[in-house]
Amino acid sequence: MTVAAGIGYALVALGPSLSLFVSVISRKPFLILTVLSSTLLWLVSLIILSGLWRPFLPLKANVWWPYALLVVTSVCFQEALRFMFWKVYKRLEDVLDSFADRISRPRLFLTDKLLIALAGGLGHGVAHAVFFCLSLLTPAFGPATFYVEKCSKVPFFLVSAIIALAFVTIHTFSMVIAFEGYAKGNKVDQVIVPVIHLAAGMLTLVNFASEGCVVGVPLLYVVASLTLVHCGKMVWQRLLESRNQSSGSQ
């Protein structure tokens, strides 16, 4: 609607990640590099997906099941990529550990590993917000606004910003859960991440119904807060464990 509104929408989508970036990530340059590379990975996955789906676009706007298929395939692809990302990270961790040994510094701490996972997740989240929300925000800086018929009470920009915020949270923290799950071999954690992602994707399908966003968006936030809570519990447990370990071994 105006520059103020445009900036407001951008901050709704990216505010928390910006503060996370400034307070945590920008302190360590390696984490910035991690954010950039995971953003790139997400972008590449998006390009591949759009390449795969391009012949079938544009989809008809009334039928919902092609969209469902789209979401399911995309989520599966991205989860597979997340696993590959973890594999690459494992190898990098070995390299970093041997480097640390070589210069006689301590190996990566638990907090370091969690931070790297957080940075990876943040990269994914920021990429989502940028490509799904920010890149469409340019008209919002102008004099008018835009409404979608399916969600006619709220400007399109605001709805997409709110949804983007939920997804940023989900992406950021599910990466931490996923990394810890793969590292510990914890099946629950490993499975819960794709489930959350798929559930979130499916919930956006609810927006397809008329005025569905009234139901869809709050449910999405329920999922996002579930992710947050689970991640918080898991991290807390791990930190307690490692503190007990290190004090026990001394």
Place this chain on the structure above:
Amino acid sequence: MESSILDSLGVEIIGVMAPVSISANLIYLENPSDSATVKLEGSIENAIVFVVLVAAVTFILVLLFYYNFTKFLKHYMRFSAFFVLGTMGGAIFLSIIQHFSIPVDSITCSILLFNFTILGTMSVFAGGIPIVLRQCYMVVMGIVVAAWFTKLPEWTTWFILVALALYDLVAVLAPGGPLKLLVELASSRDEELPAMVYEARPTISSGNQGGNRGSTLRVLVGGGGGGGGVSDSTSVELQAVRNHDTNQHGRGNSHNMDYNAIAVRDTDNVDGNGDGNRDGVERSPLVASPISSEHSTAEVGMRGNVETVTDEEMSPLVELMGWGDNNSEEPRDLEESLNRGIKLGLGDFIFYSVLVGRAAMYDLMTVYACYLAIISGLGCTLILLSVYNRALPALPISIMLGVVFYFLTRLLMEPFVVGMTTNLMMF
């Protein structure tokens, strides 16, 4: 407790990526308007002419350097820096004033412009200027030249970018390439390579630990040449300098070592680096000496007939400790004495900015995609640099990735994403 290695890895890479990001963004703000396309043959022709001109100018540069016309080059470089900032920067100032309707009279404006230009010229090659100012002016010069470049028609721009990336690859790596000749000349004479570089951070060697007084790394800051049209250097010559090795052999000519050997802690290539830092052998010195030459862009019908060869010239910025100290090099404690700093050529800045600016003329999505592509290309180049330890061109990987991502995003991703988000469907 000891800080983990996570704190220190990657510092130098970020130091270079930050200004690239800034200059890319500012280009976008400067050019909101769009332009028309030209015929395919016309643009290919333009691109070829451009590359030929760039190559010719680079050869002239090599010749001048070979015959030791350094004074001439130096003055020419100063002139061209002045010229770029004055005329092109001035034109941009004027258009900003017009756009925002700033009430300022012509006398004030010309005085301000003059001050700005003089300060820029001085900061680029004279010593004693704070590094931040020099960095700012480098970025500004890159932006100014790139802003002019985006006035080119669209197809021409893409072809020029691709052609220059290929030229860069050839010029730096092929045996007859002018930039390779230049690098070899400079290294065989132990002279400074004329270059205009952006320096990531002041490199002051703390090589004085434990009483080791080796010849420390000289920092060379490229002065010179912006100006005119194209900054040719484009090739980031990331030049590995064998400063350290020669010093270890006890040659006491430390004060002749004018390379800029900025060692980067090799974070990504730990295996390749053998014995580790204790031996003082393993370092990957990175020197990016971009050689920027300018040439007129008359052939693309833009403007200016300035044919300025920017031969950079390096003036030692910081004399590090141990200058004139002819002690032979002792194996130093490299952890402390590693100078962190990467240098990137001004021409590379310019072409990255041109790429992003051109992407911005289409949509924001392409901007982000191209920005990510360039940054990752830069990262790849830096990694390759630490592996190969020799002069490498910085343009090809980034430009190729950028062009590929631009077209993929524009053709594939945009319908996909826009179709989904307007139905409020995301994943």
